Amino acid sequence: MKTVFTTGEAAKICKVSQQTIIRCFDSGQLKGFRVPGSRFRRIPRDVLYKFMKDNGIPTDALESGKRKAVVVDDDVELVELIKDALEADGRFEVRVANNGFDAGMIVKEYRPDAIVLDVMLPDINGKEVCQRIRSDSTLDDVKIICISGMVEMDKVDELKAAGANDFLQKPFEVETLIDSICKMLDMESPVPAK
Numbered sequence: 428m429k430t431v432f433t434t435g436e437a438a439k440i441c442k443v444s445q446q447t448i449i450r451c452f453d454s455g456q457l458k459g460f461r462v463p464g465s466r467f468r469r470i471p472r473d474v475l476y477k478f479m480k481d482n483g484i485p486t487d488a489l490e491s492g493k494r495k496a497v498v499v500d501d502d503v504e505l506v507e508l509i510k511d512a513l514e515a516d517g518r519f520e521v522r523v524a525n526n527g528f529d530a531g532m533i534v535k536e537y538r539p540d541a542i543v544l545d546v547m548l549p550d551i552n553g554k555e556v557c558q559r560i561r562s563d564s565t566l567d568d569v570k571i572i573c574i575s576g577m578v579e580m581d582k583v584d585e586l587k588a589a590g591a592n593d594f595l596q597k598p599f600e601v602e603t604l605i606d607s608i609c610k611m612l613d614m615e616s617p618v619p620a621k
Contacts, residue, residue: 527551
């Protein structure tokens with residue numbers, strides 16, 4: 428569990444801009460310390476927790492310390508496989524959806540850090556889901572990884588233009604997917620088991 432946070436991490440946890448955290452830090456509302464020999468500000472966990480409590484900011488993101496992921500695919504077995512692998516990693520909290528409608532509802536309410544999105548859903552295509560997520564400025568930080576078994580390369584470019592951060596062709600190794608999610612969220616990649 429992290430004990431010290433950067434201003435960027437604190438901003439993400441509090442769901443405010445990094446500038447807001449820096450202003451609070453510089454004005455003394457948010458205590459912390461500077462890294463010796465640099466301008467970098469660091470905020471201890473207990474200080475951040477108190478700051479969140481004092482300002483009515485929900486502390487669940489800090490308490491679990493886990494990243495939120497949503498897995499969307501109509502292939503129930505694949506969804507379970509990805510969910511189990513992410514939960515086994517220990518750093519993720521996972522919700523699942525089997526169609527675009529449910530995914531939309533979950534994403535709005537849950538505000539995940541990452542979405543694993545099948546491009547071929549029964550009710551809506553992945554490109555449209557990407558566009559809807561990208562049209563909501565409160566979801567700007569959400570990373571989207573599209574997955575599909577039947578997509579030509581020009582369609583991958585369209586998905587990325589619509590807001591996808593990455594694309595994996597099915598079938599893929601679940602480790603590859605987790606590695607991609609970790610890279611996008613600036614987390615350490617899980618060390619492969621010996």
